[in-house]
Amino acid sequence: MMSKMTKFENHSIAKLLRNVAATYAITNPKKFYFQMIAYQKASDIVEGMTVQVYDLWKENKIDQIPGIGKTMQEHLIELFTTGKATHFENIFKEVPESVFILLDIPTFGPKKAYKLVKEFNLINPKTVISDVKNIAKKGEIAKLEGFGEKSQTDIIRSIDEFKKGAGKTTRMVLPYASEIAEKLINYLKENKDIKQVNTLGSLRRMRSTVGDLDISVASSNPKSAISHFLAYPYVSRKIEEGPTTASVLLNGGAQVDLMVQPPDAYGALLQHFTGSKAHNIKLREFALKKNLSLSEYGIRPKTNKSNDVAKHFDTEEKFYNAIGLDWIPPELREDTGEVEFASKHSLPTLVELKNIKGDLHIHSSYPIEPSHDMGNSTMETMLTLGKKLGYEYIGFSEHNPSSSKHTKTQVNTILKKRFEFIEQLNSSNKYIRALSLLETDILPSGKLAIDGEAFDYLDAILVSIHSVFSMNKKEMTKRVLEGLSHKKAKILTHPTGRLLTTRPGYELDFDEIFTFCKKFNKAIEINSWPQRLDLPDTLVKEAISYGVQFVINTDSHDATHMNLMKYGVSVARRGWATKHDILNTLPYNKLIEWIRN
């Protein structure tokens, strides 16, 4: 089962499309130049999607992916239907499979990979990587035209680093990347020549996972800024160094790219390296229609003479305004319509961390004898921190008491005692309200893990899937909707069940889920836990189009986790959510109306 699933996952489809582009690059790059670009672009798009192309096809929505036109759709449909795409198989005949294996190694592109495979006849895909390394060690590669001693040692090092896991496809979860970046930024700020430091790239756009760390620096003395950067104690190796850029590998394996510009031209730099690539291409095409050419240096008129000096901008706002656009929040820069909205001055006002008035998914250390993991911090500690964060309410949502280890009467007794304890907390604390909630398992049957009297001690429940992930889409959707049907079930937590970099998620029919939630006034959770960030941003955007509302929660199991809220907010922002889409931006009296109705 797994092998078939894997074959149709986005990552595999992206790799397939990338291989098509590579084949064109090898066989006839002049004739197939624009096909090559089109396939590479399509590959990037698929790699970045959080919805599965395969699912879109099953829902008859495969024609809704920008960058994948009629021809590619036909090939993919053939692939999904029959297991192979004839056109792709035919063109792959021109290139040994081992070439595609080498493409996963950083610094290996189509030309280099093909040349090595061809010259040394390395046609075994299972051994090709070690074969290349052995040949390099023997000194054979340096003898080839276009290669030399330096590139030969670079090849050996690239392979070694790749084997250690520093590949093109390894990504870090956002909060982890943010932490590494913050340390580096604090270090960079120690230098007098560095006026301003920013995160760029997917880190600034707050994507759920981040590949390289991109950092920009405003400085009138780039040389000093770059040498300070290269002297960072945690650098394991310099990758490259130029007058305005430098790249290094850190000890932990993360790559950092640094860009420097003087303060008066800093706006264009920020814009360019924040990306995304697709956003920048859209932006430049938009500007070209106004006869303007954009680059990381600024804006110049599009003429045949290349000696025009680019007009500089100190801020990003001025850069966007100069081409007739409103400033676009980084989270929206994915080429999903933001340029059109900015040109019509109709971008949404995105929800912000400061709009959040409470957190409804908190696991305290209250002895509830739960079915799953329990929290580390007391309710009192978490309420105190909640007040510090400016919250009006905290919802305690421990896992339901384990049903295998307790009788119904015991469960009722535990929940009753907990309810009285929470009431007592509320009577002695007028600054922040505590709600009695419960993260309740939806059992494979669709039944909830508690019933009857237990509900009398709960303001509402959050429902979730914690077992038997392998059900098919239809069964799983039925299971979730049945659980969500209970009058007190108000929030569906971490709806896809994905764990970033670990496991995909279970299958759900989100058309049905969203329609149901809208009809019965149920909310969907945006879970801020670093490995979850679930519901994913693209599904958030889709849910909003159904009119579904959200609650952004941290799923804290410790008081320190309560600070993760900003990452959940970033998911909402990437899904184009305003504060009106987020229920826990409501003040307590409004929120409790929704909870109780």
Next chain:
DNA sequence: GCCGTTTTCGGCCCGACTGTTTTCAGTCG
């Protein structure tokens, strides 16, 4: 191969850095 506020034909973002060259090709973002 994709796409549409000059277009269903005729365009397709813009530049940095490295290594191998002696003016450029390859890779990357």
